[in-house]
Amino acid sequence: MRYLVASTIVITTRALASISGCASQCEPLSWSESLTKAGDFVSQLTLSEKVGIVSGAYLAHQLPCVGSIGSISRLGFDGICFSDGPNGVARSDSVSVFPAGITVAATWDRDLMYHRGVAMGEEFRAKGSHVVLGPSAGPMGRHARGGRNWEGFGPDPYLAGVAMNASVAGIQSAGVQACSKHIIANEQETQRTSTTTDGKVIEAISSNVDDRTLHELYLWPFANAVKAGTSTVMCSYNRVNGNYSCANSDILTTFLKDELAFPGYVLSDWYATHGTVDFANAGLDIEMPGNVSLLAGASYFGDALLEAVNEGLVLEQRLDDMAKRVMAPYFRLSQDQDFPTVDPANGPVFAILQFGHQTPLLASYPEVDSRDVRGNHADIIREIGSAGTVLLKNVDGSLPLKKITNVGIFGNDAGYPTIGSVFLDISNHPEGFEYGTFAIGGGSGNVRHTDLITPLDAVRDHVKSYGGQVQIVLDNDQLAEGGLNTVYPTPDVCLLFLKAYATEGTDRVSIDLQFNATKAVESTAAVCPNTIVVVHGPGVVLMPWADNENVTAILAAHYPGEQSGNSIVDVLWGAVEPSGRLPYTIPKTLSDYGPDIAELPESEAPDGWQSDFNEGQAIDYRHFDSADVSPQYEFGFGLSYTTFEMSTTLEFRVTGNVSSVADKSLGIEPGGLIDLWSPVANATIEITNTGNTTGLAVAQLYVSFPQDTTPKGTPVKVLRGFSKVALDAGETRLAHFELLRRDLSFWDSDKTEWVIPKGNFTFLAGFSSRDLRSRVQTVILP
Numbered sequence: 001m002r003y004l005v006a007s008t009i010v011i012t013t014r015a016l017a018s019i020s021g022c023a024s025q026c027e028p029l030s031w032s033e034s035l036t037k038a039g040d041f042v043s044q045l046t047l048s049e050k051v052g053i054v055s056g057a058y059l060a061h062q063l064p065c066v067g068s069i070g071s072i073s074r075l076g077f078d079g080i081c082f083s084d085g086p087n088g089v090a091r092s093d094s095v096s097v098f099p100a101g102i103t104v105a106a107t108w109d110r111d112l113m114y115h116r117g118v119a120m121g122e123e124f125r126a127k128g129s130h131v132v133l134g135p136s137a138g139p140m141g142r143h144a145r146g147g148r149n150w151e152g153f154g155p156d157p158y159l160a161g162v163a164m165n166a167s168v169a170g171i172q173s174a175g176v177q178a179c180s181k182h183i184i185a186n187e188q189e190t191q192r193t194s195t196t197t198d199g200k201v202i203e204a205i206s207s208n209v210d211d212r213t214l215h216e217l218y219l220w221p222f223a224n225a226v227k228a229g230t231s232t233v234m235c236s237y238n239r240v241n242g243n244y245s246c247a248n249s250d251i252l253t254t255f256l257k258d259e260l261a262f263p264g265y266v267l268s269d270w271y272a273t274h275g276t277v278d279f280a281n282a283g284l285d286i287e288m289p290g291n292v293s294l295l296a297g298a299s300y301f302g303d304a305l306l307e308a309v310n311e312g313l314v315l316e317q318r319l320d321d322m323a324k325r326v327m328a329p330y331f332r333l334s335q336d337q338d339f340p341t342v343d344p345a346n347g348p349v350f351a352i353l354q355f356g357h358q359t360p361l362l363a364s365y366p367e368v369d370s371r372d373v374r375g376n377h378a379d380i381i382r383e384i385g386s387a388g389t390v391l392l393k394n395v396d397g398s399l400p401l402k403k404i405t406n407v408g409i410f411g412n413d414a415g416y417p418t419i420g421s422v423f424l425d426i427s428n429h430p431e432g433f434e435y436g437t438f439a440i441g442g443g444s445g446n447v448r449h450t451d452l453i454t455p456l457d458a459v460r461d462h463v464k465s466y467g468g469q470v471q472i473v474l475d476n477d478q479l480a481e482g483g484l485n486t487v488y489p490t491p492d493v494c495l496l497f498l499k500a501y502a503t504e505g506t507d508r509v510s511i512d513l514q515f516n517a518t519k520a521v522e523s524t525a526a527v528c529p530n531t532i533v534v535v536h537g538p539g540v541v542l543m544p545w546a547d548n549e550n551v552t553a554i555l556a557a558h559y560p561g562e563q564s565g566n567s568i569v570d571v572l573w574g575a576v577e578p579s580g581r582l583p584y585t586i587p588k589t590l591s592d593y594g595p596d597i598a599e600l601p602e603s604e605a606p607d608g609w610q611s612d613f614n615e616g617q618a619i620d621y622r623h624f625d626s627a628d629v630s631p632q633y634e635f636g637f638g639l640s641y642t643t644f645e646m647s648t649t650l651e652f653r654v655t656g657n658v659s660s661v662a663d664k665s666l667g668i669e670p671g672g673l674i675d676l677w678s679p680v681a682n683a684t685i686e687i688t689n690t691g692n693t694t695g696l697a698v699a700q701l702y703v704s705f706p707q708d709t710t711p712k713g714t715p716v717k718v719l720r721g722f723s724k725v726a727l728d729a730g731e732t733r734l735a736h737f738e739l740l741r742r743d744l745s746f747w748d749s750d751k752t753e754w755v756i757p758k759g760n761f762t763f764l765a766g767f768s769s770r771d772l773r774s775r776v777q778t779v780i781l782p
Contacts, residue, residue: 028172028229031263031670034332038324041331044075045323047316048306053323055301056082056290064347064365065129066091066444067270067288069326080330081342082179082267082288086134086151087440087561088120088447089127091350092343094372096123097440097447098381100559101136102539103388105153105163105583108698109724112384113163117170117178119377124176126373128342130335131177131232133444135167137221138182138236141539141584142619144593145508147189150538150559151445154583155620156635157220158719158743164221168228175333177231182269184251185209185218186236188597189507191609193237193272205598205609206239212711213616215747219255223742226260227671231329233262235284237272242607244279246272252283261668265325276304277313285322345370353424353448374450378563383576385560385567391553391578391639392543392586398530398552400574400641401493405468407459408491410524412476412515413437413499413536414456422448431514432501435474438536439564443504449562455497455534458565462573480519484527494528495572496521502538507597511590512542525550534568536560539584540593543632556582574641579696579724581638581768585621585631592631594623616713621769625716636700636719636768642691642729646699646773649686650765656680660782661753662741672742676754681739685765685774689727699723699735700766703743706759710746717764720744735765744780756782 029037042050049072056067063070067082084090088098098120104113117135124132139146141155149155153163164180171178185207186192193204209218222233233256235246245251246268256262265285273279273287279300287301308314330336347365355361391399417423417436425433426442437454440446460470471487473479479496498517502508512518513535525531525548532553535541539558545551555578560567570576587593595615601608618626621635657663662675671677687697701721705714721737744761745754758781766772 029332029334031328031332034328035263035324037331038327041075041327042320042323045072047309050319050323051302051306051309053326054286054319055299055305056286056288063342064350065342066133080130081128082131082133083124083127083129084133084444085447086136087445089123089129089373090444090447091353092127092346093349093370093448094374094450095127095447096374096377096381097449097452097562099384099388099561100150100440100445101152101163102150102154102583103558103560104384105159106388106390106556106558106580107384108159108581108583108722109387110162110166112380112387113166114170115380116384117167118173119380121171121174121176122375123373123377125174126340127346127371128340129176130330130339131179132171133179133181133234135164135171135178135225136181137164137225138184138218139187140218140221142187142595142613143507143597144511144540144587144590145597146187147502147507148443148445148504149540150441150502153221154539156583156719157217159583159722161221161224165224165228168225168230172229172231172333175335175339177329177333178225179232179234179267180222180225180230181234182236183222183233183256184214184236184245185240185613186238186245188611189505190597190599194274201606202601203607203609204238204244205611206242206607207611207613208241209613210616211749212713212747213613214255217617217619222256223260223671226256226262227677229670231264231333232267233264234267234269235272237269244272244274246284247275247279247282249282257283260672261670263325263670264329265322271298273300276300277308280305280308280314280318280322285325343371344368353422378451381561382563382566382570385557385563386570386576388558388560388580389568389571389578390556390580390582390637391571392556392633392637393546393551393554394639395552398532399572401572403466403468404492406489406491407463407468407470408487408494408528409456409459409470409472409497410474410479410494411497411520412474413497413534414454414472415474416452416454416456421450421452422446426503426505430501430503430506431509432499432503434515437497437564438499438501438559439561440559441502441538445504452562453565455565455568458569459495462569476515476517476520479523480516482523482526484524490528492530494524494531496524496531496533498533498535500535500537500541508538511540513537518544521545521548521551532572536564540586542588542590543586546632556580577641577694577696578639579698581636581698582633583635585624585635586633588630588632592629594619617715618713622715622718625769631770634768634770636698637771638698640695640697642689642693642695644695644697644727644767645688645690646765646767647686648774650683650763650774650776651685652681652683652763652776652778654681654780656741658744658756658780658782660756660758676740676742676745678741679738680741680744683721683737683739683763683765684734686732687725687727687735688732689729692729694726694728697725697727698767699725700768701737702764702766702769702772704762704764705746706757706761709757709759714746717769719769756780758782
């Protein structure tokens with residue numbers, strides 16, 4: 001963990017325990033070798049067994065997982081276990097709750113992104129799960145109210161792409177398959193999939209997106225995932241330009257398998273399959289969950305696919321390709337060699353969480369202790385929780401705190417959740433539970449807590465450690481009503497913990513903080529002139545009280561995972577530098593943010609739900625730039641406990657071939673044309689720590705494309721590099737940025753290829769999207 005000690009940064013060794021015994025066998029085979037092995041395996045299968053490989057729950061023996069492929073004992077194949085989710089092993093016990101994707105993005109730290117993936121992969125493997133249903137780059141966050149934005153890495157494709165690449169590499173280093181999801185443009189939960197009312201089927205919402213926007217924004221991070229070797233890609237529930245994502249050949253075959261040369265398999269989201277022939281021929285390789293009797297929903301592969309193959313509607317060559325793609329990652333990651341069995345405790349835990357203690361299903365499972373797979377992962381969770389905390393306001397050095405002897409701990413986000421270790425009643429309470437901290441969001445990205453360290457416990461223990469006292473009020477309504485009459489004397493600092501919930505299955509009603517939070521701030525600040533607000537939430541929240549003079553500091557702590565309390569204590573008392581930066585923009589009003597959720601159909605027709613992405617690429621900071629709107633806090637913003645300066649001289653030089661289009665003779669590999677990933681330029685900028693303590697600066701590089709040689713809709717500027725630089729007090733260092741051909745290209749829809757435009761490029765370096773300290777203009781003539 002990075003702790004500030006005097007004027008130096010000490011980085012302790014991350015001995016991430018290899019709980020599962022994964023060592024040399026986790027070095028992946030080449031795709032060609034693994035596809036050959038998969039082909040040999042598939043050649044030994046009967047037709048029905050091939051269908052079983054691509055149809056969840058079709059074969060006889062099923063695993064106690066959220067999805068599975070059954071075993072084929074005569075070939076020594078024990079099946080494949082699929083498990084949620086992107087933040088840890090869901091529906092399980094003795095597992096870690098990792099920080100959410102949006103928290104990881106807020107670290108702007110490639111190393112932490114990777115090591116979170118490693119630790120997660122180790123836990124999934126040790127539990128016997130072959131496939132992690134994560135990481136997520138969809139939704140990206142087109143809408144501020146999107147219910148699942150927090151699972152991903154934010155609305156900027158470059159930052160999300162870096163996080164996807166690092167996460168996939170980390171997960172698969174443990175010999176576990178990463179499933180990158182959800183492709184594509186599934187930017188809202190409202191009518192995300194088809195519904196049936198009075199026998200009438202209403203189709204899922206259609207995300208209507210132009211070709212260039214798909215490539216440059218929504219598909220971009222998936223290219224990074226494919227480049228990193230992701231085993232599988234999950235198609236989403238929604239329709240794209242009128243056709244279901246899982247039956248959209250443009251998305252699954254033309255873009256993913258042809259342009260990006262993806263050699264793995266496309267997995268449907270659970271019950272996102274609505275047909276057989278069209279879906280299989282479009283590029284869907286496996287349907288999930290299949291014909292599982294315990295879960296509601298139709299199955300379209302299995303017997304239906306077998307019949308379609310026998311009738312010649314789906315060619316057997318296509319079925320062979322599907323099965324080979326599914327099996328290739330299994331061999332590529334050596335999952336056929338000494339892979340752990342599924343933890344037998346997964347069955348009863350899943351049954352209880354899904355159906356309750358009274359379910360007869362429990363009788364079929366033995367009572368066994370769960371396999372504890374956490375190792376020392378609390379260390380990396382604590383570190384990421386701190387690094388992903390963004391200091392938004394700090395008046396006159398209110399933070400870090402000293403040994404303050406009278407501390408108020410206020411707000412309904414401070415304590416342990418009164419509902420227990422996991423929140424299940426989302427359908428009745430989409431706003432979440434009222435009392436207890438939000439360490440993670442809801443839905444398939446939720447993970448059951450084994451050992452949650454709350455802010456209340458951590459702050460109280462820390463203050464008591466040096467002889468201080470705490471006063472506690474956890475009821476927001478009481479705070480809102482001025483109910484501080486039990487508090488005396490007035491604390492030297494009032495730590496007010498507030499929260500907002502987001503979950504799969506529903507979009508947020510508003511982006512206000514919940515549970516009377518605004519009045520709680522106003523009332524607390526009226527009594528306590530040193531009120532520090534800590535927000536745990538899914539990303540974008542409104543802060544109408546940000547300019548209140550008695551609110552001396554604000555921290556956006558996101559969803560930090562199980563070490564929530566320790567992470568925030570580390571930042572509040574200065575053991576750790578607040579090095580987080582916003583991976584999204586905080587607006588002053590919801591209307592400032594851009595397009596909102598489509599909440600009603602355009603017509604009563606079955607396909608009446610439509611969402612036109614008319615803004616193109618202008619989401620989040622790109623929208624604020626194009627509309628010239630002032631945010632509350634901009635993308636990339638974050639304060640430190642020290643100060644930084646940046647040179648006004650940005651050094652830029654071309655280092656590679658900047659021809660108009662990529663050199664196709666170099667070939668193609670997973671991720672796309674090889675030349676697209678070739679370095680073509682680099683930039684450097686000097687950064688100086690002008691303060692008195694060690695700190696971590698996050699230098700950011702933005703690019704403005706030539707406006708006269710690029711199509712209408714080109715963003716004002718786009719992020720194309722970042723560098724997190726550790727600096728002692730008074731130290732100056734260089735931040736380096738490497739630009740790839742892809743970074744300087746736009747997608748030419750007419751030519752259907754990436755093109756570097758000729759003309760005047762502007763490169764801008766700074767500490768946020770609005771705090772730009774240096775620029776250089778360069779004419780590029782491809």
